[in-house]
Amino acid sequence: MYAQNVYTVSGTIKDKLTNEPIIGVIVSAPSAQAGTMSDENGFYSISIPFDTITLIVEQLGYKKEVIIINLGQDMSLDFLLADDDEHLKEIVIEGNPHKEAINSTQMSKISLSAKDAKQVPVLFGEPDLLKILQLKPGIQSGGEGTSGLYVRGGGPDQNLFVVDNAIVYNPNHLFGLFSIFNTDAVKSIDLYKGDFPAQYGGRLSSVVDVKLNEGSTTKTSVRGGIGLIASRLTVDGPIKKDKASYIISARRTYFDIFTSQLNRMNKNNSSYDPIPAYYFYDLNGKVNYKFDEKNSFYLTGYFGRDVFNYDQNRLDFTFNWGNSVAVGGWNHIFSDKLKVTTSVIYSDYRYNIKNRFKDFSFKLSSMVRDYTIQSDFTYKHSEKHNIKFGIYTSNHRYIVGRLRAGTDDGKVQLGLGSVFSSQEGAIYASDEFDVGVRWKFNTGLRLSLFKNKANYFGGIEPRVAFRYLINEKMSWKGSFARMYQYIHLISNSGASLPTDIWYPSNSTVRPQRSDQVATGLSIIIGDKFYLTDEVYYKWMKRQIDFKDGAMIYSNPNLDQEFVFGKGWAYGNEIYLEKRKGKTTGWVGYTLSWTWKQFPYINNGEKFFARYDRRHDLSIVIVHRLTERLNISGTWVYGTGNAVSLPNGRFIMQDLEGTNIKVIPVYGKRNGFRMPPYHRMDLGLIYKFKPKKEGTESDLTLSIYNIYNRKNAYFIYFDEIQNEFGVTTKFQAKQVSLFPIIPSLTYNFKF
Known part of the structure; x- marks a missing residue:
């Protein structure tokens, strides 16, 4: 039976071993058809129109938590999730469950963790999250071996790189062969190639948010x-x-x-x-x-x-x-x-x-x-x-x-x-x-x-x-x-x-x-x-x-x-x-x-x-x-890539017939293909x-x-x-x- 009021359950969700906040944990109350996801600080908040509810907390790589709670007022409830050995044997490609992706309005988004970079073979053995992003649809590299991003027709200057809310203007080392993001220091990386959340602005083609x-x-x-x-x-x-x-x-x-x-x-x-x-x-x-x-x-x-x-x-x-x-x-x-x-x-x-x-x-x-x-x-x-x-x-x-x-x-x-x-x-x-x-x-x-x-x-x-x-x-x-x-x-x-x-x-x-x-x-x-x-x-x-x-x-x-x-x-x-x-x-x-x-x-x-x-x-x-x-x-x-190459040449020389120069003739801009x-x-x-x-x-x-x-x-x-x-x-x-x-x-x- 529905309660007189709608109650709110909120709190933080952390890793039991490291005590670090966990991003993207699904918190759901199936009987109330309610659900939410923890944010970058591990914080969640869910409103429930029942006195008694079964709350489910789940994330790939962690043991599921199922708890029955009796509500008479708003409640603060924190969770410490333990590693799930069964899931740890699998390779996790992305952190967010597919069910949440189906239910969310968010589209044109890619999420990665440091685990992803360490599973994929890379140049010189140096894990690089930006190069993993290049393997996703809609994202191209700037050239052989580089970590530059060209997103949905945009240039390299049209990508907003944000590290813990700070803008980074050049995200590359070694003339673009590596990115500045050390995978051991990164918790997660989200790339938006469209459907940009309203808090982001200042660039045309993508947002790369690094936590x-x-x-x-x-x-x-x-x-x-x-x-x-x-x-x-x-x-x-x-x-x-x-x-x-x-x-x-x-x-x-x-x-x-x-x-x-x-x-x-x-x-x-x-x-x-x-x-x-x-x-x-x-x-x-x-x-x-x-x-x-x-x-x-x-x-x-x-x-x-x-x-x-x-x-x-x-x-x-x-x-x-x-x-x-x-x-x-x-x-x-x-x-x-x-x-x-x-x-x-x-x-x-x-x-x-x-x-x-x-x-x-x-x-x-x-x-x-x-x-x-x-x-x-x-x-x-x-x-x-x-x-x-x-x-x-x-x-x-x-x-x-x-x-x-x-x-x-x-x-x-x-x-x-x-x-x-x-x-x-x-x-x-x-x-x-x-x-x-x-x-x-x-x-x-x-x-x-x-x-x-x-x-x-x-x-x-x-x-x-x-x-x-x-x-x-x-x-x-x-x-x-x-x-x-x-x-x-x-x-x-x-x-x-x-x-x-x-x-x-x-x-x-x-x-x-x-x-x-x-x-x-x-x-x-x-x-x-x-x-x-x-x-x-x-x-x-x-x-x-x-x-x-x-x-x-x-x-x-x-x-x-x-x-x-x-x-x-x-x-x-x-x-x-x-x-x-x-x-x-x-x-x-x-x-x-x-x-x-x-x-x-x-x-x-x-x-x-x-x-x-x-x-x-x-x-x-x-x-x-x-x-x-x-x-x-x-x-x-x-x-x-499309490139401009000469499609012909003509010879130019002085009146004495010396100082011969060969002048290239270019056709249309970027009219050839590599x-x-x-x-x-x-x-x-x-x-x-x-x-x-x-x-x-x-x-x-x-x-x-x-x-x-x-x-x-x-x-x-x-x-x-x-x-x-x-x-x-x-x-x-x-x-x-x-x-x-x-x-x-x-x-x-x-």
Whole structure:
């Protein structure tokens, strides 16, 4: 019988062993047809119109909790979930159960954990969550071996990377071969390629939200890995048992150690060309303190640098770049229905180039720095309404291409560069609510504002999504989202390089805008397979490119180098996943088109974007051979990138018939296709028998490009001459980066 009032049960759900919050745990009351999911802090809240109820708490990898409770008032109820040995024998592909995915309005979202990265074979044996994301439909890589993301026709600058609420401007190490996210420090990563929640803004194509581990409040543990090119170490534990915890995670490569030894061994060899020294490192840290049941505080820090140095024959060249991040956050629970997270954030990305040759030196640098305050509220009005709202304000400071050059005696001195500052802010609100049994909606609105000197910009960004429950194993979903982007990545390359420059909107460079619609089906097949099929269409306004021959660096009139146009993309993404049994994995396929059109490029005709890819296929399989031995494999195929190549040449010479020059003639922009890309990787993980409880170790063998496919990285033309030194033809040749590469990594935890 229904009670007089509706009661609310709320609390936190944590791991019994580490005492860390667990994200995405399903809490349901079947008899009341009510359910919810724990958030990034492990917090849940569910409203129940009964005096007595059976509450079920379940998550893959943990033992299910079933409890009968008698309600006479609102109740606070916490859970500590224990590992389920039966589920731990399986490979968990994603954390959220398929049933919740069917019931949720959220679509176009991918969730991963650190476990996923460690199961899939990777380049050089270094686990990388961004490269795992590239194996999902709708997401493409920027090139061979890189961790860059091109999402649904968007460029690399149109992805918002957020680490514990802090924006990261360059998420790459080693010119894009690795990401800055150390898997041992990461709890989870969510990528939204459409249907963006209202709290996110500032980029057009995707949001990558990274949550870092918090550290155990019960016991100290050490884990890490020793690989062929890098090692990593993570230590976490309690500061005050059940009250405060810490985690410190570090990683470094060995490139410079090997190259310096080789250079030292050959320093007396006049024919030896020294190898530049290169290395990268990163450091993550986090401290959590729980004051009481309603208040907790966390402090997150990240610092990472890439360093490239060449010093030979009076030429001293040094290039370093990286990110610095600090976040202080306060979580407060006002009541069982209302909670808030307030964050104070510092984020800094910069690069510096120093070059000295004989008595002349120059320095080139660029920077973007943010100071941000934001508050995010969650209000569970009732079981049918889940409301989120918040406010955000940020101050940006930019140094664009600052150049300082001169001679040691001071006779020649030069200084160029530009310094900008701008302010950005937003307020947002959203409500997820049920209409009857089958319909569920999520409506949101974000109002964004941007100021740069005397220029003011703003935009209303509506968000709406729906879910229609066809039956308990099938739902139909749809969404619309508008996004504005006020700062832009200025690059003259096809990939996100560390010398790229972030540039604010102004009277010439207007904010970019995208509108995206998507719809699709989500289906549970039996109890082992999950299938989604989504189609999307995206319009992109005020896209930015460069004039031919544009000068990017140390240019005080950079506004005059741009051209502006539009873009659009559409496609179909199919995803099939199996998460139970000895064999798990997924298949993802994307059929897509990406177009650009600029009045002063390609004679104003539309052309394919460089990263347009007609077909993109990924197959990932993980199989448990024995209790301790797992084998995994991936196979990827993609249509070659669109490129601009000369389709003819003409000869030009002076009046005397000398100084002959061969001039290439280009046709349509990106009118040629690179050869198709395909590759297979294999991995083998052997888990050693633990010497005592709580310890783990394994040996991971990865083989990248197992059949040694020579994929084209770029194409150039070689001049062919006859015996008289006369050019007779030009022959196209391709450059390939990575042949078959085996790697071995030892991972441990104690």
